Amino acid sequence: MTTDILEKQALAEFNSGHYQEAIKLYKKLLQESDQPEWNEKIAHSYVARAKSFAERGMFREAAELWENHLRFTDTPLDEDFYIVWLIYCNKPDKAIHQLSQLTASQVDKQYAGLAEFIGYQALFLQADFVSTIAHESKFHQHFQLAQQAFKAYQNGDNEQAHALLNQLPFRSAFKNLSLLIKALIDQTGERQTIRTLLEKIPDYSIYAGVAKLLAALLADYGDLPQILNSVSHHQQNIIAKSLGLNKKQIEFIHRIQKLDENASAKVIFNLITTYAAVLPTEPLQRYCEYLLASYPKGIKDFQKKVRKFNVFELNRMQAIQCERQHETFDAREYWENCLEALKKDPEKNALKIALIYRRLADWEFDEEKINLLEQSLDYDATDKDSYKHILTHYQKTPQSSIFRTWLSKSLQQFPQEIDFLIIAVNAAYANKAFKKVTDYASQILKIDPLNTFAKKIMYKSYMARAYQQIEKKQFHLFEAEIERAEKLNLGKQYQHHINLLSGFFVFAAEDKKQGLRLIHQVLIGRYENPILMHFQATVEAMATGVPVSTILKSLPVCANNLISEAGLAQLTEIISLYHEEERHEEINKALEKIKKPLKQSIEKQQYGETVLLKFTETLLNIQHYELLRHVCKFNGASDFDNNIWRYYKVIAKVNGKPEKASFNDRLAMESLLEDAHAEDDRKLEILVNDFLHQFQQFNQVGDFDIINAIFNPNGEQDLDDEEDELDPFDVLFGHLSDAVYFKLEKQADKIVNQYPPEKLAKSLSGIIDERAFLLLIMQQPEIYSALILLKAAEKLKLDIGITQEQVVACYLEANPETPTQFPF
Amino acid sequence: MKSPYQILDVSEDADDALIKKAYLLKIKAHPPEHNQEMFLQIQNAYQTVKDTKSRARYALFNIESIELNEFLQAAFCENNIDRVEPGTLAQLLNQPVDYALVNKTLSKTRK
Numbered sequence: 009m010t011t012d013i014l015e016k017q018a019l020a021e022f023n024s025g026h027y028q029e030a031i032k033l034y035k036k037l038l039q040e041s042d043q044p045e046w047n048e049k050i051a052h053s054y055v056a057r058a059k060s061f062a063e064r065g066m067f068r069e070a071a072e073l074w075e076n077h078l079r080f081t082d083t084p085l086d087e088d089f090y091i092v093w094l095i096y097c098n099k100p101d102k103a104i105h106q107l108s109q110l111t112a113s114q115v116d117k118q119y120a121g122l123a124e125f126i127g128y129q130a131l132f133l134q135a136d137f138v139s140t141i142a143h144e145s146k147f148h149q150h151f152q153l154a155q156q157a158f159k160a161y162q163n164g165d166n167e168q169a170h171a172l173l174n175q176l177p178f179r180s181a182f183k184n185l186s187l188l189i190k191a192l193i194d195q196t197g198e199r200q201t202i203r204t205l206l207e208k209i210p211d212y213s214i215y216a217g218v219a220k221l222l223a224a225l226l227a228d229y230g231d232l233p234q235i236l237n238s239v240s241h242h243q244q245n246i247i248a249k250s251l252g253l254n255k256k257q258i259e260f261i262h263r264i265q266k267l268d269e270n271a272s273a274k275v276i277f278n279l280i281t282t283y284a285a286v287l288p289t290e291p292l293q294r295y296c297e298y299l300l301a302s303y304p305k306g307i308k309d310f311q312k313k314v315r316k317f318n319v320f321e322l323n324r325m326q327a328i329q330c331e332r333q334h335e336t337f338d339a340r341e342y343w344e345n346c347l348e349a350l351k352k353d354p355e356k357n358a359l360k361i362a363l364i365y366r367r368l369a370d371w372e373f374d375e376e377k378i379n380l381l382e383q384s385l386d387y388d389a390t391d392k393d394s395y396k397h398i399l400t401h402y403q404k405t406p407q408s409s410i411f412r413t414w415l416s417k418s419l420q421q422f423p424q425e426i427d428f429l430i431i432a433v434n435a436a437y438a439n440k441a442f443k444k445v446t447d448y449a450s451q452i453l454k455i456d457p458l459n460t461f462a463k464k465i466m467y468k469s470y471m472a473r474a475y476q477q478i479e480k481k482q483f484h485l486f487e488a489e490i491e492r493a494e495k496l497n498l499g500k501q502y503q504h505h506i507n508l509l510s511g512f513f514v515f516a517a518e519d520k521k522q523g524l525r526l527i528h529q530v531l532i533g534r535y536e537n538p539i540l541m542h543f544q545a546t547v548e549a550m551a552t553g554v555p556v557s558t559i560l561k562s563l564p565v566c567a568n569n570l571i572s573e574a575g576l577a578q579l580t581e582i583i584s585l586y587h588e589e590e591r592h593e594e595i596n597k598a599l600e601k602i603k604k605p606l607k608q609s610i611e612k613q614q615y616g617e618t619v620l621l622k623f624t625e626t627l628l629n630i631q632h633y634e635l636l637r638h639v640c641k642f643n644g645a646s647d648f649d650n651n652i653w654r655y656y657k658v659i660a661k662v663n664g665k666p667e668k669a670s671f672n673d674r675l676a677m678e679s680l681l682e683d684a685h686a687e688d689d690r691k692l693e694i695l696v697n698d699f700l701h702q703f704q705q706f707n708q709v710g711d712f713d714i715i716n717a718i719f720n721p722n723g724e725q726d727l728d729d730e731e732d733e734l735d736p737f738d739v740l741f742g743h744l745s746d747a748v749y750f751k752l753e754k755q756a757d758k759i760v761n762q763y764p765p766e767k768l769a770k771s772l773s774g775i776i777d778e779r780a781f782l783l784l785i786m787q788q789p790e791i792y793s794a795l796i797l798l799k800a801a802e803k804l805k806l807d808i809g810i811t812q813e814q815v816v817a818c819y820l821e822a823n824p825e826t827p828t829q830f831p832f
Numbered sequence: 833m834k835s836p837y838q839i840l841d842v843s844e845d846a847d848d849a850l851i852k853k854a855y856l857l858k859i860k861a862h863p864p865e866h867n868q869e870m871f872l873q874i875q876n877a878y879q880t881v882k883d884t885k886s887r888a889r890y891a892l893f894n895i896e897s898i899e900l901n902e903f904l905q906a907a908f909c910e911n912n913i914d915r916v917e918p919g920t921l922a923q924l925l926n927q928p929v930d931y932a933l934v935n936k937t938l939s940k941t942r943k
Contacts (some may be wrong), residue, residue, distance in 0.1 A: 063935065088938050096931060121941030125934055132925040162918045192916055212940035217933055218924050222916055246923045251911040264904065276900060291906035294898060301895045328895050359888050367893065388885075 011040055018049070027053035027060075051081035059089065067097035087114075088122035095129065095137075104140045112145035116179075121214075123147055123181035128214045131155060131185075147181055154182035157189060166193045184213040191222070202226055225250055256286040273302035281306070281313045289315070297325060304329045320349040336371050340750055343368055354387065362388035368747075369394075374401070376747045385417075392422060399431050406435035426452055426459070433465050445469040463496050468589060470496075474509060478552045483517040501581075504534050508544065512552045515559075524562045531563060537575045538566035539602045539609075540582070546598035547586055556597075566602060571609040573619050579606075580623045587630050595630055606635065611642045617650065624656055628664070636660040652692055654680050659699070666699050667706035674703055736818040737790050740810055741797065748806065755800035756793070768795055776816050784819060791819040835896055836877035848883050855882075 018033035031053045034046045054077035062070035071093045078084060087106060094103035107126070115123050127147070129135040131154060141147050157172035170193055173186040180186075191205035203226060209219040221239060225247060239247070248258050260283040267276065277299040284292060296310050304326065311317060317325065327342035343364050350357035350364070365384035369377045378401045381394040395418040402411035415435065418428045429452045436444035446469055452462035470493040477486045490513075493506055508530045515523025527548075531541040541563045549556040571579065586595050599606070615623075620639065627636045637660040640653065658676055662668040669677075677696050684692040741749060765785050769778040772795075776784070785792050794815045801808045837844050840854045855878040864871040881887045 059935075062931065065931065067931075086938075088942075089935075092931075092934055092938065118942070119938075121934075121937040121939075124937060124941070125929070128925075128929060132922075133928065162922060164918070188921070192918070192921060210940075212933075212936040214929050214933065214937050217930065218921075221924060222921070225916055225920075240927060243924060243927060246920060250916070250920055251908075253908075253911055257908075257911075261904075264900070267900075280903075287907050288910065291903055294896060294906075295900075295903035298895055298898045324892070325895065328893065331893075359885065360892055363885075363889050363892055390885075 011037065015046075018046075022049055022053060025056070027057045031057075047080040051077040051085060054080070055085045055089075058093070059086075062089065062093055062096075067093040071097055071099070071102075088119040091122060092125060095135070100135070100137075104137060107137055108140045108142075110142065112142040112147075115141055115145045115147050120179075120181065121212075124184065124214045127151060127154065127181040127185070131158065150176055150180045150182050154185055157186070161189050161193065169193060184209045184215040184219075188215050188219055188222070191219075221247060254286060256283065259283075260286060273299045274306065277303050277306045278309075281309050284313045300325055301329055301332060318349070320346050323349065337746065337750065340368060340371065340746070341754070358387040362386075362391065366391070366394060369397075372745065372747055376745050378402075389421060392425065395421065396427060399428065403431055403435060406438045411435065423451075424455055426455055429455075430461060433462070437465060437469060440472070442469040442473050463498060467493050467496050467498055467502060471505070471509065472589070474513075475551050478509075478513055478516050481517070483513070486513050486517070504530060508534075508548055509552070512548055512554055516552060516554055520558075524559070527559060528562055535575075535578065537569055537571055538564040539569055539571050539605050540575060540579055542566045543579060543598045543602050544582055546601050547582075547591060547594040550594040550597060551591060556601075560601070566605055569605050570613055571606060573613070573615050576609070576613075576615060576623055577619050580619070580626050583626050583630060587626070592630065596632070599632060599635065603635070607638050610635075610638055617648045620648075621650070621652065628656070628659065631664055633660050633663045651680060651683055651687070651689060655692060655695055655699075666702035669699075669703055674700065677703075736788070736822045737794060740794055740815060740818055741808075744808060748808070751804060752797050752800045752806070752808070755804050756796045759799060759803060760796055763796060763799060765792060768792070772812060772816065775813055776820075781816075784816075788819045788822065791815065794819070836880040836890065839873055839877035840881070851878070851881060 014033060014037055018030055018037060021027075021033060022030040031050050034050045034053070037043070037046050038050075054073050058070040058073035058077070061067075061073060071090060074086070074090045074093070084090075087110065091103050091106045094100070094106060110119065126137050126141070127150075130138045130151065138148065138151055153172050153175050157169045157176075160166075160169035160172060169189060173190060176182055176186050187205055187209050191202045194202055194205065203223050206219045206223045209215055213219070217239070221243065244258060248254075253261075260279075263279060263283075267279070277296060280287065280292065280296065280299075293314055296306070296314050300306050300310060307317075307322070307325070323342040323345040327339045327346065330336070330339035330342060347361060347364055350361050354361065362384040365380050365387070369380035369384065372380060378398055381397050385391065385394055385398075395414070398414050399411070399418055402408065402414055405411055415428070415432055418425070419432060422428055429448050433445055433448040433452070436442075436448060446466055449462040449466040449469070452459050453466075456462070470489045474486055474489040474493070477483065477489065490506055490510060494503070496502070508527065511523055511526030511530055513523075514526055527545065531545060535541050535544075542560055545559045545563060546556050548554075549559045583595060583599075624636060624639050627633075627639065636656060640657045640660050654676065658669065658673050658680075662673060677699055681693060681696045681700065684696060744752070765782060769781045772778075772781055795812065798808075798810060798812060798815060801810075837846070840851060840858055842851055842854045846854070855874065858874045859871060862870045862874060879886070880890050
């Protein structure tokens with residue numbers, strides 16, 4: 009091998025940290041030529057190997073390797089390390105000798121770390137290395153000051169200690185000791201100040217370990233476990249003693265520290281409960297309770313080792329655990345148990361009881377939800393949302409006494425609540441209690457003077473009374489109502505209505521000619537198209553009891569007119585307004601009058617989709633299926649892509665009655681539902697779902713058989729449908745609300761032992777042969793649960809609409825191989 | 833995860849007024865333009881505990897989330913000392929220094 013290659017190889021080993029190999033190769037090279045550079049490399053390699061040995065605690069070997077390096081260099085490397093290794097391998101004489109070789113400058117400047125180490129050894133480990141240090145070094149003076157200061161601090165003379173420490177310059181082997189002592193002298197101050205002083209000691213100082221320990225001692229808990237693990241057993245004992253920790257607690261801290269970062273709740277829970285006896289109760293309980301949410305099986309251990317839960321708390325914990333796992337059904341049972349426990353002191357626990365009722369109500373619908381909310385208000389009558397839900401539920405029947413009661417309760421509790429006042433206004437309007445409408449609407453306007461809803465309903469109310477007065481011929485009262493309506497200043501459209509009604513008033517009460525002129529004037533001023541004039545005039549004439557034909561005769565003929573797109577939009581608007589006023593009869597009659605030109609318009613005009621959709625939607629609202637069909641036939645369904653036309657087409661065809669739909673219509677709707685879902689058209693999805701739901705209700709019996717018969721006339725079984733087969737249990741009990749089902753199940757648990765299968769078999773002897781029944785139970789064990797639920801319903805006197813015969817028939821149908829004997 | 837009380841920096845028995853005051857201070861210190869997430873967290877915390885009913889709801893339907901370290905801190909808060917005695921310092925210093933630390937000292941302080 010050539011020298012060049014050997015040198016390259018040696019350098020590569022050196023650079024890779026393979027010093028032993030590097031030494032061998034460089035020694036080989038030296039045999040060929042004594043290059044100073046190669047000598048240096050060998051010297052560095054020896055020192056590097058020495059350091060590596062020292063890091064593994066092999067100080068003697070380290071010292072020997074260092075000594076070897078001297079053969080290859082005139083300038084010794086890292087003497088400070090060598091001195092430390094000599095001390096660590098207990099060769100003080102050699103260490104003293106080596107120290108004596110260092111100059112004052114080396115001690116004070118070059119080897120500051122060594123000086124700090126030697127100072128520590130001399131001060132606290134009684135190692136006398138100080139005398140060997142160069143006499144001219146500042147170390148001696150600083151050592152004296154540090155020694156005296158520490159002595160003063162030990163003797164409680166903090167002032168003296170402080171004064172001495174202040175004499176130490178910044179560049180001193182004892183500056184970090186100075187910070188340490190000053191921090192402890194300053195202990196009367198804020199803990200944070202002490203910690204800040206301690207943190208000034210750099211983490212590479214000889215005093216860093218002790219500084220961290222002191223900081224941990226003075227911390228609330230902090231890094232104590234980590235620090236305890238990094239100190240000697242002796243230091244642990246000192247800390248434990250200072251902190252008042254016993255052996256078990258130290259052991260616990262060590263074990264906690266060794267836990268994996270991702271340890272499961274179960275592992276932590278088990279460890280903590282093992283040491284329960286040495287941990288303070290309150291934090292232990294709280295933390296265990298938190299862990300139990302993720303590790304519910306620990307409840308038994310918790311009760312055994314930590315404390316007994318009270319009934320409420322135990323059930324609360326379990327309810328929350330169930331909620332977190334989305335097991336609402338079980339959660340409900342635990343919350344019910346909580347209610348039972350809390351009701352033992354209802355006054356004290358009123359809010360909790362109310363909140364639990366509301367929680368339960370969140371999972372319910374309709375009457376069950378309302379019932380729970382009503383119960384919640386018995387315990388906390390101040391919950392606005394509960395009143396809102398209850399009122400919204402009952403406002404479907406605004407005449408009912410229950411609605412009136414709840415409205416009154418709600419307004420009593422929240423007289424300034426606009427939402428409640430709106431419900432009250434609507435109810436009063438529906439009941440035609442116009443005085444109340446204006447009262448409630450005035451209250452709303454007092455709270456919110458710009459509330460448009462209140463203004464509009466007041467307007468409707470005044471106008472309704474104005475109509476009444478014309479009809480009743482109480483003309484003297486008419487003007488006052490009209491004046492009030494006018495004062496609301498709702499805009500042109502409303503003013504037009506007021507003017508028109510005034511015309512009818514004049515016609516009915518004062519002067520027919522003058523009245524006709526006024527009506528004509530208002531309608532001509534408002535509409536360009538006679539179709540619209542005829543429509544509104546018809547409605548108003550009917551509403552005021554004025555002869556329709558007389559009024560219509562005075563208007564331009566509408567028969568040969570076509571309605572423009574703007575006109576159709578206007579017509580849609582007027583129909584909607586009258587629909588809001590519930591003038592159904594008048595609307596239908598008026599539409600009848602303009603049906604011919606309207607139909608012609610739909611056939612001949614090319615309306616934009618937006619206007620036409622709005623018109624169609626209005627036709628659906630007023631349930632005018634004849635015109636709806638016409639729109640679908642001539643304009644909408646064929647011309648536009650929007651899926652909604654497919655819906656209108658079917659709904660128009662069946663006159664809005666899903667029960668009249670054919671199975672083809674149902675299939676069309678199902679296909680539409682899929683498309684609506686795919687296009688994320690939520691509104692259409694709701695409409696179609698509603699249609700299908702109603703269709704289903706009217707076609708429940710034999711529905712599936714008919715569909716199967718249509719698609720599977722040969723009776724071949726479609727394998728894909730197997731998974732969709734209905735579970736008999738769901739067929740029988742699927743209609744029950746969760747709450748009813750839960751009650752049944754609870755009761756069933758109580759009575760199940762009273763009805764062994766044999767006893768049940770006997771009780772069913774009139775329905776099914778005993779043997780056949782027992783055989784059926786073996787094949788369909790669920791039938792037993794189903795029958796027990798029926799027994800539970802009997803006990804609870806609940807009519808769930810299922811008989812034993814239906815249960816048996818249902819399971820027999822699901823399991824046709826069972827030999828049967830039907831007496832019925 | 834911090835509880836709403838910890839987020840607002842108030843004790844669990846603080847009343848409405850105190851909680852509101854703490855909330856206003858917090859949102860002033862953490863406006864949305866500085867840290868939107870923090871701001872929302874503070875708002876959410878306030879909504880959760882702002883009045884008697886919301887606090888009762890929180891207490892009833894929540895199991896407090898506690899970190900292991902928080903538990904240890906609470907468990908050993910009694911094991912605190914107000915001051916380190918000179919004797920303790922002497923005892924701690926009267927121990928050979930771990931070589932790893934010495935190695936660090938020598939390496940880092942070299943001129």
